[in-house]
Amino acid sequence: MRRGAIATVALTWATTAHAGSGPWVLGQGDEQIFVGAEAQRFTQLAVGDGAYQDSVIAVDDGVMTFGAKLIGTLGLARRFEVEADLSYLYTYANEPGPVCELLGMGACKTTQGLGPISTRVKWLVVDELAGRPLSMSVGLDLRFGQTTAEHRERVTSLGDGTFALEPRVALGRIGTLPKGWWSIYGDVSARFPLPTDPAFTVGGEAAPGIELVSTVENLWTPVPVVSLGPSVSMLYRPQGVDFLETDFTEKDRFTALRIFVLEAGAKLLVRNDTGITGVLSVFHTVYAVNNPQDVLKVSVGVAFRDFARRRTE
Amino acid sequence: MSTLQTGEVVGGRWRLEALLGEGALSQVWRVRHEELGNLAALKVLVLKRPRLAERLLLEGRIQAQLRHPHIVQVSDVVRHDGYVALVMDLVEGAPLDRHLATSGPLAVDDALGMLAAVCSAVVAAHEAGVLHRDLKPSNILLARQGAGYVPKVADFGIAKVVETSDEPGRTRVGAIMGTPGYLAPEQAVDASSADARCDVFALGVIAYELLAGVRAFDTDTLDVSNQPQPPRLDTLRGEIPAGVAQAVATAMAFEPDRRHPSVRAFAEALLADRPELLARLDATASGVSLTLGTDPGLRRTVTSTQVDPPPPESSSHRATAYVLLTLVAGGALSWALWPTPAPPVPAPAEPIAAQPTAVAAPVVSVADVAPGDAPPADPPPEPVEEPAVANAASAAAETPAPPRPAPPPPRPTDPTPPPPEPVEEEPAPPPVAPVQQPLAAAVEVTTPVAEPTATAPPEPPPPPPPPAVTGTWRGEANHLPLTLRIHDQRGTALRAEAVVRTGPTDRKYTLAGTISADGTLRLSEGDDGLDFRGTVEEGVATGTYTAPGARKPLPFSLRWERD
């Protein structure tokens, strides 16, 4: 039985964002703009058959995504930050073959457009600078995924099409090194999708279900110019059906999946004295359920600190 | 600091028994001497600073001469794990701020009696060349004595030692880490300008608080001069004489020139109608005991033979203990001092060690030996029992007991030992240093000792130019990486940007502040933002900062990277 392939691939995009990482916030009135480009590729889907037996489907010659990303961050008040995140994505199948054919509904058609637009607020509740052993923030993301709703039935979808509320807690700690510093943080958020379209159901069940997202990242900065370190991200949607159980005639056939994705990678940051930071990150899937299991994702970007402020000075 | 634990032994001999309190920069413990068993208070300064110990020792030498019934005596300086700690009299009783929190305003007589005692302590210190610089209710400890209390002023000159950073041999211009609401405005703006009138201001504020029951300036900002002056005391309480209200208002004037020129002048104005209290100003041997309460029948009583609650140890045991302590303290002091490269002062062992000897007399009254009581060098005005001088003298030959005939009572600094043989050509430290503001000057003055006077200290010499500090400073704020870019310096005025690393990004703060000639650094964000205070010494800046939400000042240290 070869019915084909899918991915809620775009779901893992947010985890490679440079800005917004960790519990920390910018200073009051500080801003940062991040401009980045991302590329990813996968060929294999790990699919469940409803009996916790996973098999792998090769999506013909693989699916490619290229994207551009813009993130603006602003320290609104002391310990209070707002951030907006915009991406434009372009996704296509290398050589659509029989699997794409089987999936039907134009599963492998080239798709482009805005990815989910995120805005978030973050409040640093516990501050190491004030003598606490850890920093902790709470935040809320508003994820506007409606722009991706139209093509959510595709393997080349840009998102799951929902509007979601995503509260988040992040914990972190910073320390000094002889000439630099280190940092580690972990965050957990829960995405509550609010269906925007009555068709967001599969067999009467609302889709998609609640998602848990978590990231742990550790950066080492032996000298102020370079930071390097590992990062691990997880996406877990416990409710839903297995790939081989879903109703392939439904527009929400993929949104209805229960999924788990664990990816690991590394980040490299290079910064200069004038507030410009270059970021390179590479991630690969470690484990996946009902999702691509061999996603290789590379992103590069540049962050500019206090760009607007400097121009007006 | 959090590493100090009950039961731990500090300085090789003081076992921590209980944490008595915590200040912004210190912890105060009740300690017991390992061998001798006597109790003392140990004040551990939170700041780890190069040379802080040496400076404290210099300071301690002068302070050790401040023997006065209303001054908490410092008897030793010890080091522990890079921290410096002062051993001082243990005062059994609450600090005045805690008392005021529950008592409300004091009866006028009680307040004036208390102020007379406190002023007598400050006058004596000023006459010995020591400014307090951080007078506030929490530094006035109320020693329980019989049914009453004896006020004792703590922390003389410590604020300056903590704040000043100087090279030995250079005149120090004092600086202070003050307490909002009690700090004179000129001290807040330029700490190096502190003189006797700063203490006058603080005493005025304390007097106001005692009589009004509320703080004169209820503010968190150091500089009170943009606050309104509080309403005059006689408009608040009819029974306060106009003269008292006027004296307090004058003492609290924002301009130093409009205040009383000295604490003595303030006390004279305050107590003009109370000759019996005024007489106490110099009656250093009096055991003034104040009864603080609402019952007028329990009003102030002058007691010289008050009996304390029975001490835990027997007198004779304790007498021996004190003799030993004297020797140990002397040895300890020599030990503590020896790493100091050629201190510009004569041999160390006498002034601090001198303190307890008089108590060694076995016949001294219980009241006199009780720990934390009036220091022993002060015989009561009508001495009931006579310290056994022979004993004391044999205990520490270089330390004579206080003069025997009590009336008139000796000045606090009168019973000074003969000057020790000078180590270097410099003169011995004056038994009674002339009133002067920079303490190091006491050490460096090459002219003969002047007679003590009751007048205000002379104006400090014009400060030398401040060190140039522009450039990039890197280090830590608490445990966070901190970069400080001082990009503008005009004279003492600074402008800077602090960049605190917070994970992948950072937080920036725009700061303004001052650097004084002695390297005292103050940079703050304004309103209630980040606020750094410290000292700059040889390309290293250390001190503490406060951050919004911080429960107490936190350490920072920075190293200069010249641009």
Ligand SMILES: Nc1ncnc2c1ncn2[C@@H]1O[C@H](COP(=O)(O)OP(=O)(O)O)[C@@H](O)[C@H]1O
């Ligand atoms: N010699 C002493 N004997 C007993 N208790 C003391 C002594 N010195 C200080 N204390 C207590 O320790 C507390 C902290 O003192 P300190 O560190 O000087 O801070 P602050 O004076 O700002 O309160 C005081 O408020 C007081 O309760």
Ligand SMILES: [Mg+2]
């Ligand atoms: Mg104190």
